Every structure is written in structure tokens, then in C-alpha cells.
Amino acid sequence: MQTKPFRIGTRGSPLALAQAHEARDRLMAAHGVPEEMFEIVVLTTRGDHITDRALAEIGGKGLFTEELEAKLLSGDLDFAVHSAKDMQTSLPEGLHLSAYLPREDIRDAFIGRTARKLVELPHGATVGSSSLRRQALIRRLRPDISVVTFRGQVDTRLRKLQEGQVDATLLALAGLKRLGNVGVITDLLEPEDFPPAPAQGAICFESRIGDARIDDLLAAVNDPVTFDTVSCERAFLAALDGSCRTPIAGYAVCEGDRICFFGLIVTPDGSHEHGVTIDGNRRDATALGHRAGTDVREQAGSSFFENWS
Numbered sequence: 001m002q003t004k005p006f007r008i009g010t011r012g013s014p015l016a017l018a019q020a021h022e023a024r025d026r027l028m029a030a031h032g033v034p035e036e037m038f039e040i041v042v043l044t045t046r047g048d049h050i051t052d053r054a055l056a057e058i059g060g061k062g063l064f065t066e067e068l069e070a071k072l073l074s075g076d077l078d079f080a081v082h083s084a085k086d087m088q089t090s091l092p093e094g095l096h097l098s099a100y101l102p103r104e105d106i107r108d109a110f111i112g113r114t115a116r117k118l119v120e121l122p123h124g125a126t127v128g129s130s131s132l133r134r135q136a137l138i139r140r141l142r143p144d145i146s147v148v149t150f151r152g153q154v155d156t157r158l159r160k161l162q163e164g165q166v167d168a169t170l171l172a173l174a175g176l177k178r179l180g181n182v183g184v185i186t187d188l189l190e191p192e193d194f195p196p197a198p199a200q201g202a203i204c205f206e207s208r209i210g211d212a213r214i215d216d217l218l219a220a221v222n223d224p225v226t227f228d229t230v231s232c233e234r235a236f237l238a239a240l241d242g243s244c245r246t247p248i249a250g251y252a253v254c255e256g257d258r259i260c261f262f263g264l265i266v267t268p269d270g271s272h273e274h275g276v277t278i279d280g281n282r283r284d285a286t287a288l289g290h291r292a293g294t295d296v297r298e299q300a301g302s303s304f305f306e307n308w309s
Helices: 014-031 066-074 132-141 154-162 173-178 212-219 224-239 282-300 302-306
Strands: 006-010 038-042 079-083 095-100 108-112 126-128 146-148 168-172 187-189 203-208 248-255 258-266 273-281
Touching: 006 014, 006 066, 014 038, 014 079, 014 154, 014 173, 014 203, 014 212, 066 079, 066 095, 066 203, 079 212, 095 212, 095 224, 108 173, 126 154, 132 146, 132 248, 132 258, 154 168, 168 173, 203 212, 224 248, 224 258, 224 282, 248 282, 258 282, 273 282, 282 302
Parallel strands: 006 038, 006 079, 126 146, 126 168
Antiparallel strands: 079 203, 095 203, 108 168, 108 187, 248 258, 258 273
16 A cells, blocks of 8 residues: 655646646546645756757757656656657657546647737738747748747746737647636637647656556556547657657547547648548557658658758
């Protein structure tokens, strides 16, 4: 019997804390245990310290996870809670994504200051975004407007918007919902027109491989549909060697025992793209995602990827 609290690792941003608290609350309900059985351990990562440059310039997604992963491997944490879209496709040896909470809405939210919709922005308007995917998709739809790098926590980006630094910005709807801040949204972008990042809207648990005690604990809150769709999407990303330098979008949908995946790669300027749609049995979710990535890589050719770097 567990006699000391389970230690949950998280970053300290308001969104990360909201996700950690949701994870804790679901575990409390699933196991019928009090809050005292869980300790939320906040760590500051290198990525939190650098907010004036694009992730691709400072080392990529791993900057937001390496401190947490070191504590997991040392045994100082029992598991960590992350935004699944922030996870690298290749995890440190000995760690895995062991469970996912039920997924939130996968759409991107448009927050406009001078127009309510992306298509309504005036010629020459400026949109701020830290995501190369969003930047490329914005340019794909509106090559006439300017896109600038816009990093920082949600409240920081919204403050910069209100100060007039940009005309609009885009954020994940899931994060705004978890922060109780959907009132700032002026439009929602549908996946068919503006596909999300792989794993967008999903909260994942990272833990040590072979730790049966933690695996059993987390299995009680794991959502099988989210597990399968995100596994498919991450396999697509991995097959493309996805990083913060690659504008990649993709999402999977489950219907019964079937899964359908759509993926897209776009040049940073939004001028060229290659898409893929694939479907199959849910038990083959990871293999299907990998096949989709391989297919779109062959379709695009090596020169497409060489021009990204």
C-alpha cells in the first residue's frame, strides 16, 4: 500500500499547473483517494527562461521536458504531466508516454484585435505566433499578411496583442478552455482548413518503463481513443523526423474499431504542401501513422525537406 504521496512533475506555467491539477483530480476520483496522496512538484525548465526566440533556434521541444525527465529517471518523480504536442517523438531511454487523459478540442482559436477572423484581416496586417505550423498555415491562407514570432505564456501573448504589437494571434482552444479564458476567442479554425499540430489538445503522462505500480495507477484514467489517435499522430511526426523546424500538421479520428488520419506538410512560406489521408484498424494506429509519414515523405521528395533547414 502506498504510504507517501505520488510525486507529479510539471512546469510552472498556469496552463501546465491546470493540466497537472486536472490529472491529479482524475486520479483521485478514479482511485477514491484524498488529495494528500499526490504532491505536485513544479520545475522550471530551460525553455521557460528563453522567451524571445523561436524554439528551433534554442534547441526545440526538449527544452521544456529535460529537467522533468532527469527527475523521472533519478526516481525523484513518480510521473510527469505534459501537453502531448510538446513532447519530442524520441524520449530518453527508459521513459514512455504511459497514459492520456480524454482529449480536449483539437482546433486552433483565432484572437483578433482589428478583425474577428483570419480571412477578414486587412492587407498588410501582422499576426503573431510561435508555431512554425501556424505561421506556415497562415501564409498558406493569407500570403499578403506579415507573420512574426510571438512566444511567451498565454497571458503574455494576450497582453502583447492588446498592446497593439500585432493585429491577431492564434492559440490552442484546448489551452484556453483549461484556463477558463475562451472569452477572448473571436473565431475558431476548423481542422479541414487549418489542421492542428499532432497531439494538440491531449494531456499525457510520462513515466518509467517497467514501473508496474505507476502503470497500474495511470491506467485507471487512460482514455483509449486519445491513446490511439495521438499514437497515430506521433508516429506520423516521427516518420517525418518532425522538429520545431518542420511545419507539420495532422489529426486522427476514431469511429468504432476504425481510425482515419489526415496529415499535411507545408513549406514555411506556405507556398507548397503535400497531404495524405489513410485509414485502417485502430489496433494498427501507430503503423498507420508511420505509413502516412513515409508516404508523404516520398510524395514530397528529399528537396522539400532540405529546404526547411
